[in-house]
Amino acid sequence: MVAHQIPLALLLISQNVHAFQIPVTSINIGQQHANHGRNLSSSTSPLSSSPSQRSRNIAPQLASTANTDVDEVLDTIDRAPCLDGVCASSPASSETDNPTGDSPSTDASNGDESSSSTSSSTSGEAILRLGSMTGPTVWSEFGRLSQEHDVANLGQGFPDWLPPDFAVESLVSATVDSTKFPHQYTRTAGHPNLVKQLARRYSKHMGRTIDPMNEVSVTVGASQALYLSLQTLVKPGDEVILFEPFFDLYVNQIKLAGGTPVFVPLTFVPYNDANDDNDDNKEITGGTWILEPEKLENAVSSKTRAIILNSPHNPTGKVFTLSEMKTIAKNVEKAGPQCVVISDEVYKYIVHSPPEEEEDDDDIDGLSSSCRGHVHFASLPNMWDRTITVSSAGKTFSATGWQVGWCIAPSHLVSPIHQLLPYVQFCASTVIQEALARTLPRADEPYEGYDSYYEYLNSKYRRKRDLLGRALTEAGFAIQDYDATPGGGFFIFARITPELRAAIPPERLEAPFARNPAAPGGVARLDWALCQWMAEEKGVLCIPSSPFFSTERALEGASDEFIRVAFCKEDETIERAAAALMGLRATAGEECHDDEMDATVVAGGEVVLNGSD
Numbered sequence: 001m002v003a004h005q006i007p008l009a010l011l012l013i014s015q016n017v018h019a020f021q022i023p024v025t026s027i028n029i030g031q032q033h034a035n036h037g038r039n040l041s042s043s044t045s046p047l048s049s050s051p052s053q054r055s056r057n058i059a060p061q062l063a064s065t066a067n068t069d070v071d072e073v074l075d076t077i078d079r080a081p082c083l084d085g086v087c088a089s090s091p092a093s094s095e096t097d098n099p100t101g102d103s104p105s106t107d108a109s110n111g112d113e114s115s116s117s118t119s120s121s122t123s124g125e126a127i128l129r130l131g132s133m134t135g136p137t138v139w140s141e142f143g144r145l146s147q148e149h150d151v152a153n154l155g156q157g158f159p160d161w162l163p164p165d166f167a168v169e170s171l172v173s174a175t176v177d178s179t180k181f182p183h184q185y186t187r188t189a190g191h192p193n194l195v196k197q198l199a200r201r202y203s204k205h206m207g208r209t210i211d212p213m214n215e216v217s218v219t220v221g222a223s224q225a226l227y228l229s230l231q232t233l234v235k236p237g238d239e240v241i242l243f244e245p246f247f248d249l250y251v252n253q254i255k256l257a258g259g260t261p262v263f264v265p266l267t268f269v270p271y272n273d274a275n276d277d278n279d280d281n282k283e284i285t286g287g288t289w290i291l292e293p294e295k296l297e298n299a300v301s302s303k304t305r306a307i308i309l310n311s312p313h314n315p316t317g318k319v320f321t322l323s324e325m326k327t328i329a330k331n332v333e334k335a336g337p338q339c340v341v342i343s344d345e346v347y348k349y350i351v352h353s354p355p356e357e358e359e360d361d362d363d364i365d366g367l368s369s370s371c372r373g374h375v376h377f378a379s380l381p382n383m384w385d386r387t388i389t390v391s392s393a394g395k396t397f398s399a400t401g402w403q404v405g406w407c408i409a410p411s412h413l414v415s416p417i418h419q420l421l422p423y424v425q426f427c428a429s430t431v432i433q434e435a436l437a438r439t440l441p442r443a444d445e446p447y448e449g450y451d452s453y454y455e456y457l458n459s460k461y462r463r464k465r466d467l468l469g470r471a472l473t474e475a476g477f478a479i480q481d482y483d484a485t486p487g488g489g490f491f492i493f494a495r496i497t498p499e500l501r502a503a504i505p506p507e508r509l510e511a512p513f514a515r516n517p518a519a520p521g522g523v524a525r526l527d528w529a530l531c532q533w534m535a536e537e538k539g540v541l542c543i544p545s546s547p548f549f550s551t552e553r554a555l556e557g558a559s560d561e562f563i564r565v566a567f568c569k570e571d572e573t574i575e576r577a578a579a580a581l582m583g584l585r586a587t588a589g590e591e592c593h594d595d596e597m598d599a600t601v602v603a604g605g606e607v608v609l610n611g612s613d
Contacts, residue, residue, distance in 0.1 A: 007231060007232055007233060007234055007235045007257065007258075007416075009231045009232065009257075009420055126256055129255045129256055129258065130252055130255055130256065131255075135517050135518070136517050136518040137248075137518055137547070138248070138518055138519075138543060138544065138547040139156075140518065141516065141518035142155050142531070142535065142541060142543060145532065145535040145536065145541060146535070146541055148536075149535055149536055149539070149541075150539060151535055151539050151540055151541040151580075152539060152540045152541070152573050152574075152576040152577035152580055153541045153569075153573070154468070154540065154541060154542050154565050154566045154567070154569060154573070154574070154577050155541045155542060155543045155566065156543075156566065157314070157395075157490065157491065157566050157568060158394075158400040158568065159398035159400070159490075159568045159569070160568075160569050160570050160573065161398060161570055162398070163397045163398045163399040164397065164398070164443075164447070164453060166439065166442040166443070166445075166447075166453075167397045167399060167435070167439045167442075170435045170436075170438035170439040170442065171431070171432070171435040171439075173435075173438065174431055174432075174434040174435040174438060175431055175435075177434070180193070180434055181430070182430050182431045182434050183430065183431065184430060185426060185427055185430065186427050186430040186433060187427065188418075188421050188422050188426055188427050189213070189216075189217050189218065189418045189421060190212075190216055190217060190218030190406070190428075190433070191218065191427075191428075191430060191433035191434060191437065192212075193433070193434055193437035193438075194218060194404075194433040194434070194436055194437040195212040195213065195216040195218060196212045196437075197436075197437045197440045197441065198210075198212070198216050198218075198406055198408065198440075199211065199212035199215070199216055201440065202216075202389070202408045205371060205376050205379065206376060206378055206379045206384065206408075207379055208384065210408065211411070214411040214414065214415070215408060215409060215410060215411055215414055216406060216407070216408055216414070217406060217407040217409075217414050217417045217418055217421065218404065218405070218406050218427075218428050218433060219404075219405045219406060219407065219417075219421070219425070219428060220403050220404070220405065220425050220428045221392055221394065221403040221404065221405040222344065222346050222390050222391060222392035222394075222405035223249060223405070224405060224424070224425065225390040225391075225392070225405040225406060225407045226249070226250070226253055226308075226342065226344065226390055227253050227256070227424075228407070228417045228420055228421065228424065229306075229342050229388045229390065229407060229417065230253050230254060230256075230257040230259065230306070230342070231256075231257050231420060232413075232416035232417055232419075232420055233257070233305055233306055233340055233342075234254065234257035234258060234259040234305050234306065235257075235258055235259075235305075236258035236259075237258075237260075237303065238258070238259045238260070238303060238304075238305035238306075239259065239260050239261075239262045239301065239303040239304050239305060240254045240259045240260070240261055240262065240304075240305060240306045240307070240308060241261075241262050241263075241264055241296070241299055241300070241304060241306070241307040241308065242254075242261050242262070242263055242264065242308055243264050243265075243266055243291065243308075243309070243310070243313075244263045244264060244265045244266060244548075244549055244550060244553065245266070245315055245316060245545060245548035245549050245559070246263075246308070246310070246548060246549075247310060247314045247315070247344070247548070248547045248548055250308055251550075259305065259306075261550075262299050262304070263299075263550045263553070264291075264295050264296050264299045265295060265553065265558070266289045266290065266291055266316070266318070267289065267290050267291075267292050267295075268287055268288075268289055269287050269288050269289075269290055270284075270285050270286070270287035271285040271286060271287050271288075271481065271484070272285045273287070284478050284495060284497045284498065285478050285495075286478045286479045286480045286481055286485075286495060287480070287485075287495075288318075288480070288484075288485045289313075289316045289318045289493075290324075291320070291324045291327065291328075293327045296327060296328065296331050297331060297334070300331045300334055300335045300339075301335065302335065302336050302338075304335040304336075304338075304339050305338055305339065305340065306339065306340050306341065306342055307328060307331070307332065307339065307340075307341050307342070308341075308342045308344060309325075309328060309341055309342070309343045309344065309377055310343075310344040311325075311343075311344075311345070311347075311374075311375075311377075311488070312347040312348070312350065312351060312374075312487070312488025312489040313488075313489065314347070314489055314491060315491050315493055315543075315545065315548045315564040316491075316493040317480065317487045317488060317489050317491050317492065317493060318486075318487075318488075319351060319353075319354075319355055319373065319374075319486040319487060319488045320375075321355055321486075322355070322375055325375055325377055325380060326380065328341065328377070329377075329380050329381075329382070329383050332383070332386055333382070339386065340386055340387065340388060340413065341377055341378075341383065341386060341387045341388070342387075342388050342390060343376070343377040343378065343387055343388070343389045343390065344390050344391075345374070345376065345389060345390065345391045346390070346391050346392050346394070346395050346396075346405075347395055347488050347489040347490075348371055348374040348376075348391060348488075349371065349374075349395075349396045349454050349457060349458075350395065350396070350457065350458065350461055350488055350489055350490060351371075351372060351373030351374050351458065351486070351487075351488040352458050352461045352462040352465055352482070352487060352488060353373075353462075353482040353483075353485070353486050353487040353488070354372055354373025354486060355373060355486040356486075371454075372458075373486065373488070374488070376389060377389070378408070378409075384410060385410050385412075387409060388407050388408075388409040388413050388414075389407065389408040389409065390405065390406070390407055391405065391406060391408075392404060392405035392406070393405075393436050393439075395489075395490075396443075396454075396457070397436075397439060397443075398568075402429075402432045402435075402436065403428070403429070403432070404428050404429070404432050404433055404436055461490055461567070461568070464490075464567045464568070464569070464571070464574065465482070465487070465490075465492065465567050467567070467571065467574050467575075467578075468492060468565065468567040468574050468577070468578075469482075469492060470578075471574065471577065471578030471581050471582075472492060472494050472565065472581065474578075474581070474582065474585075475500075475578075475581035475582055475584050475585060476497050476499045476500045476503075476584060476585055477494040477495060477496065477497065477500065478494070478495040478497055479492055479494050479495065480492065480493070490566055490567055490568035491564050491565065491566055491567070492564075492565045492567060493545065493562050493563075493564055493565075494542075494562065494563050494564075494565050495561050495562055496526065496527065496530060496560070496561050496562065496563065499585070500530065500584060501526065501530075503584050503585070504526075504529055504530055504533055505533065508529045508532070508533050509526070509529050513529060513532070514529070516528065519544075519546060519547075520546045520547060520549065520550075520551040520554040520555065521551045521554065521555045523555060525546060525554070525555075525557065525559070525560050526557075526560040526561070527544035527545045527546050527559055527560055527561070527562060527563055528544040528546060530544070530563060531543060531544045531563055532544075534580075534581075534584070538580050538581075538583050538584060539576075539580040539583075540576075540577045540580035540581055542563045542564065542565045543563065543564040543565075543566075544559070544563055544564075545559040545561075545562035545563055545564055546559040546560075548564070
């Protein structure tokens with residue numbers, strides 16, 4: 001790799017990487033600094049008139065605590081802005097409400113631009129690269145709604161139950177095992193016990209021997225794995241291809257690396273697509289999201305440094321077919337030797353509706369029984385040397401708070417990540433890494449009457465998917481037919497029908513509701529209006545689809561028809577949401593009998609809606 005191809009992050013540390021090389025067999029723990037930080041767990045926050053005003057209220061609260069217990073004040077401050085509310089450090093709306101990307105407007109009160117200019121001149125490079133994206137987000141906005149209203153929360157993608165018992169037992173045993181030094185630093189690139197477990201598993205998945213010390217890197221969650229992958233690959237001017245819709249984290253991570261996101265839209269094909277498009281009475285159905293080869297071919301160029309592949313896919317639940325993956329591989333080679341695939345596979349063990357081709361196609365290699373329905377992109381011919389595989393433990397073991405992720409790749413792609421890791425996070429939690437190393441082999445054992453934990457997991461999610469799917473259908477949404485279309489992950493990308501569109505109060509689609517700085521381009525369109533109305537008035541919280549689309553396409557209406565609904569929730573939460581969803585049809589003016597409003601009855605593990613089987 002020549003110097004001009006090396007990302008800035010690696011150039012800056014290239015002379016100092018030796019300082020953090022820690023022997024695997026002898027880890028010398030130096031003096032540790034005392035932790036004077038406070039517990040930063042989330043709590044319910046007081047809500048003032050606007051997000052920007054709330055973000056400025058914490059300092060005055062703390063300044064006025066001369067005769068008040070500081071803990072009482074801090075306990076009222078939201079500490080999880082990305083997921084549960086508005087952050088105290090969020091920029092004021094005047095600093096971020098600039099969806100067009102144009103120069104900041106002149107301050108009306110004093111006729112100058114001093115405030116905006118000062119903000120720009122004092123911002124670091126990372127904030128400047130994000131630009132207007134540093135303001136409120138869909139997560140802060142709908143986190144606020146979840147705090148203000150009593151809702152059945154089907155928004156965030158995390159399970160609301162405990163990890164499996166063997167994972168908890170592994171965590172407890174790891175915590176008290178003094179022979180493993182679980183409470184001290186471990187190897188920066190990954191705890192030895194864990195990287196060996198991961199190498200053994202991925203050797204089976206990839207059909208090749210994985211070197212645990214040189215081809216595995218452990219990170220603080222998959223998000224950091226993605227961040228480090230992009231930081232070590234991308235330099236200003238490079239392009240990174242995203243399949244749209246996409247997990248919204250990707251865009252800003254690309255920008256932070258200095259790259260340019262290039263969007264390749266997936267095509268939604270309704271099941272009744274063959275019908276006459278001019279037929280006003282045509283039924284609105286679910287459908288399949290597909291990758292059209294020509295769209296990818298038109299986007300790939302010599303500037304393409306990476307393609308991010310997420311299968312199973314967030315937010316649609318799409319499982320990319322083998323033929324689609326072969327199309328991607330073909331275009332990787334077409335782009336040139338610089339092009340790499342970052343394969344985000346955090347949902348690989350949750351393929352609740354496997355593709356039929358998995359059973360029949362002789363070209364699929366490297367699959368284990370615990371990965372039924374999933375194809376590791378790196379296992380395709382000639383793709384090992386061109387792929388960074390990213391995954392984590394959180395989704396698989398219902399332990400998103402464990403925050404252990406990893407990269408699997410050839411040494412020429414992992415080595416730069418190893419170089420950068422010590423300057424980002426010295427190591428992921430030793431306790432959690434040791435716990436996961438003990439958990440992984442136990443997951444392959446029989447569990448709860450199933451051949452393995454992974455089979456149990458898919459069965460559990462299949463039942464919850466059907467439970468929520470019936471409720472959405474009864475409420476008037478159109479959803480995917482999982483007998484016809486493969487599916488994975490734990491989201492349903494539900495389609496809004498004209499019936500539901502008509503149920504939304506007209507004022508919800510007009511100002512002031514139609515303007516929202518957290519929405520793409522500051523415009524809250526149909527999907528956003530429906531989700532906000534459901535949260536504020538109907539008691540169920542879902543996520544609008546527009547944040548998963550590029551701003552341009554969202555403003556064109558590409559995302560108007562869809563919302564994302566999570567089924568990684570306890571049955572009681574889904575049942576409560578089902579009852580709330582039935583209220584949507586009543587609002588639309590449909591006859592709604594008492595037995596219809598009693599939306600969900602669970603009997604023998606099956607859900608009964610509206611008295612039907």
